[in-house]
Amino acid sequence: MYSYPSNMVLSILAGRIVSLRAERLLVEFVYSLMDSEFVAEDRQKTNASLAAEREDVRLSRQGDSDAYTRLIKQHQSHVSRMLWRFSRDRLVHEELIQDVFVEAYLSLGSYREKAPFGHWLSRIATRIGYRYWKQLARRGETESFSLAEWDQLPGKSPDDIDPGQAADLLHRLLAQLRPRDRLVLTLRYLEGCDVAETARRTGWTKSLVKIQSLRARKRLEKLFAQTGKGLKE
Protein backbone atom coordinates (compact mmCIF):
# COMPACT_ATOMS: atom_id res chain seq x y z
CA MET A 1 0.00 0.00 0.00
CA TYR A 2 1.29 3.42 -0.96
CA SER A 3 1.34 6.23 1.48
CA TYR A 4 1.22 9.81 0.17
CA PRO A 5 2.12 12.96 2.05
CA SER A 6 -0.99 14.84 3.18
CA ASN A 7 -0.39 17.84 0.84
CA MET A 8 -0.19 15.44 -2.14
CA VAL A 9 -3.43 13.68 -1.13
CA LEU A 10 -5.17 17.05 -1.01
CA SER A 11 -3.88 18.02 -4.46
CA ILE A 12 -4.99 14.64 -5.96
CA LEU A 13 -8.38 15.01 -4.30
CA ALA A 14 -8.82 18.55 -5.59
CA GLY A 15 -7.86 17.47 -9.10
CA ARG A 16 -10.34 14.57 -8.92
CA ILE A 17 -13.13 16.88 -7.81
CA VAL A 18 -12.34 19.30 -10.62
CA SER A 19 -12.30 16.50 -13.19
CA LEU A 20 -15.61 15.11 -11.84
CA ARG A 21 -17.19 18.53 -12.10
CA ALA A 22 -15.86 18.96 -15.64
CA GLU A 23 -17.18 15.53 -16.55
CA ARG A 24 -20.61 16.36 -15.16
CA LEU A 25 -20.68 19.69 -16.96
CA LEU A 26 -19.67 17.98 -20.20
CA VAL A 27 -22.44 15.36 -19.80
CA GLU A 28 -25.00 18.09 -19.02
CA PHE A 29 -23.83 20.07 -22.04
CA VAL A 30 -24.18 17.00 -24.32
CA TYR A 31 -27.64 16.25 -22.91
CA SER A 32 -28.75 19.85 -23.34
CA LEU A 33 -27.55 19.75 -26.96
CA MET A 34 -29.50 16.53 -27.57
CA ASP A 35 -32.55 17.98 -25.84
CA SER A 36 -32.40 21.14 -27.90
CA GLU A 37 -32.22 19.03 -31.07
CA PHE A 38 -35.25 16.98 -30.00
CA VAL A 39 -37.12 20.11 -28.95
CA ALA A 40 -36.32 21.78 -32.26
CA GLU A 41 -37.48 18.65 -34.14
CA ASP A 42 -40.70 18.50 -32.08
CA ARG A 43 -41.29 22.20 -32.63
CA GLN A 44 -40.82 21.78 -36.37
CA LYS A 45 -43.36 18.93 -36.40
CA THR A 46 -45.81 20.95 -34.29
CA ASN A 47 -45.43 23.99 -36.54
CA ALA A 48 -45.96 21.85 -39.63
CA SER A 49 -49.11 20.23 -38.19
CA LEU A 50 -50.44 23.63 -37.06
CA ALA A 51 -49.85 25.05 -40.53
CA ALA A 52 -51.65 22.06 -42.09
CA GLU A 53 -54.51 22.53 -39.65
CA ARG A 54 -54.81 26.24 -40.50
CA GLU A 55 -54.88 25.37 -44.17
CA ASP A 56 -57.65 22.83 -43.55
CA VAL A 57 -59.62 25.44 -41.60
CA ARG A 58 -59.21 27.91 -44.47
CA LEU A 59 -60.34 25.32 -47.04
CA SER A 60 -63.28 24.27 -44.83
CA ARG A 61 -64.46 27.86 -44.70
CA GLN A 62 -64.56 27.77 -48.50
CA GLY A 63 -66.76 24.68 -48.35
CA ASP A 64 -64.13 21.96 -48.91
CA SER A 65 -65.68 18.89 -47.22
CA ASP A 66 -62.47 16.83 -47.55
CA ALA A 67 -60.57 19.41 -45.51
CA TYR A 68 -63.26 19.38 -42.83
CA THR A 69 -63.25 15.57 -42.80
CA ARG A 70 -59.51 15.72 -42.09
CA LEU A 71 -60.14 18.12 -39.21
CA ILE A 72 -62.86 15.87 -37.78
CA LYS A 73 -60.66 12.78 -38.00
CA GLN A 74 -57.82 14.65 -36.34
CA HIS A 75 -59.88 15.91 -33.39
CA GLN A 76 -62.74 13.44 -32.89
CA SER A 77 -60.94 11.26 -30.32
CA HIS A 78 -60.13 14.35 -28.23
CA VAL A 79 -63.75 15.56 -28.42
CA SER A 80 -65.00 12.04 -27.71
CA ARG A 81 -62.86 11.86 -24.55
CA MET A 82 -64.29 15.17 -23.30
CA LEU A 83 -67.91 14.33 -24.05
CA TRP A 84 -67.68 10.89 -22.46
CA ARG A 85 -67.72 12.85 -19.19
CA PHE A 86 -71.06 14.39 -20.16
CA SER A 87 -72.88 11.26 -21.30
CA ARG A 88 -71.99 7.62 -20.89
CA ASP A 89 -74.79 6.53 -23.20
CA ARG A 90 -73.05 5.62 -26.46
CA LEU A 91 -75.84 6.91 -28.72
CA VAL A 92 -76.13 10.23 -26.89
CA HIS A 93 -72.34 10.49 -26.77
CA GLU A 94 -72.08 10.12 -30.56
CA GLU A 95 -74.87 12.62 -31.12
CA LEU A 96 -73.11 15.14 -28.89
CA ILE A 97 -69.86 14.68 -30.85
CA GLN A 98 -71.75 15.23 -34.11
CA ASP A 99 -73.36 18.37 -32.66
CA VAL A 100 -69.93 19.72 -31.74
CA PHE A 101 -68.58 19.33 -35.27
CA VAL A 102 -71.75 20.64 -36.91
CA GLU A 103 -71.80 23.69 -34.63
CA ALA A 104 -68.07 24.21 -35.14
CA TYR A 105 -68.53 24.18 -38.92
CA LEU A 106 -71.41 26.63 -38.78
CA SER A 107 -69.37 29.00 -36.60
CA LEU A 108 -66.04 28.63 -38.42
CA GLY A 109 -66.34 32.30 -39.34
CA SER A 110 -65.92 33.28 -35.69
CA TYR A 111 -62.73 31.20 -35.24
CA ARG A 112 -59.92 33.76 -35.06
CA GLU A 113 -56.99 31.27 -35.08
CA LYS A 114 -55.48 32.81 -31.94
CA ALA A 115 -55.51 29.39 -30.27
CA PRO A 116 -55.19 25.93 -31.85
CA PHE A 117 -58.36 24.54 -33.40
CA GLY A 118 -58.53 21.81 -30.71
CA HIS A 119 -58.77 24.42 -27.93
CA TRP A 120 -61.59 26.16 -29.74
CA LEU A 121 -63.37 22.82 -30.20
CA SER A 122 -63.00 22.01 -26.50
CA ARG A 123 -64.92 25.18 -25.63
CA ILE A 124 -67.72 24.21 -28.00
CA ALA A 125 -67.73 20.64 -26.62
CA THR A 126 -68.00 21.92 -23.05
CA ARG A 127 -70.85 24.26 -24.02
CA ILE A 128 -72.75 21.48 -25.79
CA GLY A 129 -72.21 19.02 -22.93
CA TYR A 130 -73.36 21.60 -20.39
CA ARG A 131 -76.42 22.41 -22.51
CA TYR A 132 -77.26 18.69 -22.58
CA TRP A 133 -77.05 18.50 -18.77
CA LYS A 134 -79.29 21.55 -18.43
CA GLN A 135 -81.85 19.93 -20.75
CA LEU A 136 -81.77 16.77 -18.61
CA ALA A 137 -82.21 18.84 -15.45
CA ARG A 138 -85.15 20.74 -16.96
CA ARG A 139 -86.81 17.45 -17.86
CA GLY A 140 -86.05 16.16 -14.36
CA GLU A 141 -84.10 13.18 -15.66
CA THR A 142 -81.57 12.25 -12.99
CA GLU A 143 -79.34 9.24 -13.39
CA SER A 144 -79.72 6.67 -10.64
CA PHE A 145 -77.13 6.48 -7.90
CA SER A 146 -76.96 3.93 -5.17
CA LEU A 147 -75.23 4.81 -1.92
CA ALA A 148 -74.52 1.16 -1.33
CA GLU A 149 -71.96 1.28 -4.16
CA TRP A 150 -70.20 4.23 -2.57
CA ASP A 151 -70.26 2.62 0.86
CA GLN A 152 -68.59 -0.50 -0.47
CA LEU A 153 -65.64 1.50 -1.82
CA PRO A 154 -63.66 2.39 1.34
CA GLY A 155 -62.81 -1.31 1.70
CA LYS A 156 -61.11 -1.23 -1.70
CA SER A 157 -58.02 0.64 -2.75
CA PRO A 158 -58.85 3.08 -5.59
CA ASP A 159 -56.07 1.45 -7.61
CA ASP A 160 -57.97 -1.84 -7.53
CA ILE A 161 -61.05 -0.24 -9.11
CA ASP A 162 -61.44 -0.37 -12.85
CA PRO A 163 -61.10 3.18 -14.33
CA GLY A 164 -64.37 2.76 -16.21
CA GLN A 165 -66.17 1.71 -13.06
CA ALA A 166 -64.69 4.66 -11.14
CA ALA A 167 -65.71 7.09 -13.89
CA ASP A 168 -69.21 5.63 -14.05
CA LEU A 169 -69.69 5.89 -10.29
CA LEU A 170 -68.48 9.50 -10.20
CA HIS A 171 -70.62 10.36 -13.20
CA ARG A 172 -73.74 9.16 -11.41
CA LEU A 173 -72.72 10.75 -8.12
CA LEU A 174 -72.18 14.16 -9.75
CA ALA A 175 -75.49 13.81 -11.59
CA GLN A 176 -77.15 14.42 -8.22
CA LEU A 177 -75.79 17.99 -8.26
CA ARG A 178 -76.98 21.00 -10.24
CA PRO A 179 -75.49 21.24 -13.78
CA ARG A 180 -73.32 24.23 -12.82
CA ASP A 181 -71.76 22.42 -9.84
CA ARG A 182 -71.46 19.25 -11.82
CA LEU A 183 -69.64 21.06 -14.63
CA VAL A 184 -67.02 22.69 -12.44
CA LEU A 185 -66.32 19.49 -10.47
CA THR A 186 -66.14 17.41 -13.63
CA LEU A 187 -63.65 19.76 -15.22
CA ARG A 188 -61.54 20.27 -12.10
CA TYR A 189 -61.43 16.66 -10.86
CA LEU A 190 -62.37 14.26 -13.65
CA GLU A 191 -60.68 16.20 -16.43
CA GLY A 192 -57.89 17.47 -14.19
CA CYS A 193 -58.16 21.06 -15.48
CA ASP A 194 -56.63 23.89 -13.46
CA VAL A 195 -58.53 27.13 -12.76
CA ALA A 196 -57.27 28.85 -15.93
CA GLU A 197 -58.18 25.92 -18.17
CA THR A 198 -61.61 25.58 -16.53
CA ALA A 199 -62.20 29.29 -17.08
CA ARG A 200 -61.15 29.00 -20.72
CA ARG A 201 -63.41 26.04 -21.36
CA THR A 202 -66.47 27.39 -19.59
CA GLY A 203 -66.04 31.01 -20.64
CA TRP A 204 -66.24 32.05 -16.96
CA THR A 205 -63.76 34.31 -15.19
CA LYS A 206 -61.07 32.72 -13.01
CA SER A 207 -62.60 34.14 -9.85
CA LEU A 208 -66.00 32.77 -10.80
CA VAL A 209 -64.43 29.35 -11.34
CA LYS A 210 -62.85 29.51 -7.86
CA ILE A 211 -66.11 30.55 -6.20
CA GLN A 212 -68.09 27.97 -8.14
CA SER A 213 -65.59 25.22 -7.23
CA LEU A 214 -65.88 26.11 -3.56
CA ARG A 215 -69.67 26.09 -3.67
CA ALA A 216 -69.77 22.85 -5.61
CA ARG A 217 -67.41 21.15 -3.14
CA LYS A 218 -69.63 22.30 -0.26
CA ARG A 219 -72.67 20.88 -2.00
CA LEU A 220 -70.81 17.63 -2.57
CA GLU A 221 -69.90 17.48 1.14
CA LYS A 222 -73.56 18.07 1.92
CA LEU A 223 -74.42 15.23 -0.41
CA PHE A 224 -72.02 12.95 1.44
CA ALA A 225 -73.44 14.12 4.76
CA GLN A 226 -76.86 13.01 3.57
CA THR A 227 -75.57 9.43 3.44
CA GLY A 228 -77.68 8.43 6.41
CA LYS A 229 -80.73 10.23 5.06
CA GLY A 230 -80.41 8.74 1.58
CA LEU A 231 -80.02 10.19 -1.87
CA LYS A 232 -82.16 9.78 -4.95
CA GLU A 233 -82.01 6.10 -5.78
Next chain:
Amino acid sequence: MKNESLFEALSARARSESPPSVDVASRVIAILNAEQNRIERMAEKPLLWLAAASSAFAVPAVIVAIMVYNASTGPLYEISQAIAWVVQ
Protein backbone atom coordinates in the same frame (compact mmCIF):
# COMPACT_ATOMS: atom_id res chain seq x y z
CA MET B 1 -62.60 14.31 4.83
CA LYS B 2 -62.66 10.61 3.97
CA ASN B 3 -65.26 10.90 1.23
CA GLU B 4 -63.50 13.82 -0.40
CA SER B 5 -60.13 12.05 -0.53
CA LEU B 6 -61.87 8.99 -1.95
CA PHE B 7 -63.55 11.23 -4.50
CA GLU B 8 -60.18 12.67 -5.52
CA ALA B 9 -58.56 9.23 -5.73
CA LEU B 10 -61.43 7.92 -7.86
CA SER B 11 -61.22 10.98 -10.10
CA ALA B 12 -57.53 10.33 -10.68
CA ARG B 13 -58.35 6.71 -11.47
CA ALA B 14 -61.19 7.73 -13.81
CA ARG B 15 -58.83 9.95 -15.80
CA SER B 16 -57.06 6.91 -17.20
CA GLU B 17 -60.28 5.59 -18.70
CA SER B 18 -60.36 5.43 -22.48
CA PRO B 19 -63.61 6.46 -24.16
CA PRO B 20 -65.26 4.33 -26.85
CA SER B 21 -63.80 4.87 -30.30
CA VAL B 22 -66.05 6.77 -32.67
CA ASP B 23 -65.97 7.87 -36.28
CA VAL B 24 -68.50 10.59 -36.95
CA ALA B 25 -66.81 12.19 -39.97
CA SER B 26 -69.12 10.77 -42.66
CA ARG B 27 -72.28 11.48 -40.63
CA VAL B 28 -71.23 15.05 -39.88
CA ILE B 29 -70.47 15.70 -43.55
CA ALA B 30 -73.87 14.19 -44.50
CA ILE B 31 -75.65 16.44 -41.97
CA LEU B 32 -73.77 19.49 -43.26
CA ASN B 33 -74.59 18.62 -46.89
CA ALA B 34 -78.27 18.21 -46.03
CA GLU B 35 -78.20 21.52 -44.19
CA GLN B 36 -76.47 23.18 -47.15
CA ASN B 37 -79.11 21.81 -49.57
CA ARG B 38 -81.90 23.03 -47.32
CA ILE B 39 -80.37 26.50 -47.18
CA GLU B 40 -79.93 26.54 -50.96
CA ARG B 41 -83.53 25.47 -51.50
CA MET B 42 -84.69 28.21 -49.16
CA ALA B 43 -82.53 30.69 -51.03
CA GLU B 44 -83.92 29.56 -54.40
CA LYS B 45 -87.58 29.88 -53.38
CA PRO B 46 -87.89 33.70 -53.61
CA LEU B 47 -86.29 33.58 -57.06
CA LEU B 48 -88.88 30.98 -58.16
CA TRP B 49 -91.75 33.17 -56.98
CA LEU B 50 -90.24 36.19 -58.68
CA ALA B 51 -89.94 34.26 -61.96
CA ALA B 52 -93.55 33.05 -61.74
CA ALA B 53 -94.86 36.54 -60.97
CA SER B 54 -92.94 38.17 -63.79
CA SER B 55 -94.15 35.56 -66.32
CA ALA B 56 -97.71 36.06 -65.09
CA PHE B 57 -97.38 39.78 -65.83
CA ALA B 58 -95.43 39.28 -69.05
CA VAL B 59 -97.92 37.01 -70.89
CA PRO B 60 -100.94 39.42 -70.74
CA ALA B 61 -98.62 42.33 -71.47
CA VAL B 62 -97.44 40.64 -74.70
CA ILE B 63 -101.04 39.86 -75.74
CA VAL B 64 -102.11 43.46 -75.12
CA ALA B 65 -99.07 44.73 -77.01
CA ILE B 66 -99.94 42.59 -80.07
CA MET B 67 -103.54 43.76 -80.00
CA VAL B 68 -102.53 47.41 -79.72
CA TYR B 69 -100.00 47.00 -82.50
CA ASN B 70 -102.61 45.45 -84.77
CA ALA B 71 -105.13 48.13 -83.94
CA SER B 72 -102.70 50.95 -84.52
CA THR B 73 -101.10 49.60 -87.71
CA GLY B 74 -104.38 48.34 -89.36
CA PRO B 75 -105.83 51.79 -90.46
CA LEU B 76 -102.45 52.99 -91.68
CA TYR B 77 -102.07 49.87 -93.77
CA GLU B 78 -105.51 50.49 -95.29
CA ILE B 79 -104.71 54.18 -95.96
CA SER B 80 -101.41 53.23 -97.59
CA GLN B 81 -103.23 50.68 -99.72
CA ALA B 82 -105.79 53.36 -100.74
CA ILE B 83 -103.05 55.85 -101.64
CA ALA B 84 -101.29 53.21 -103.74
CA TRP B 85 -104.55 52.53 -105.64
CA VAL B 86 -105.15 56.31 -106.31
CA VAL B 87 -101.61 56.79 -107.54
CA GLN B 88 -101.98 53.96 -110.00
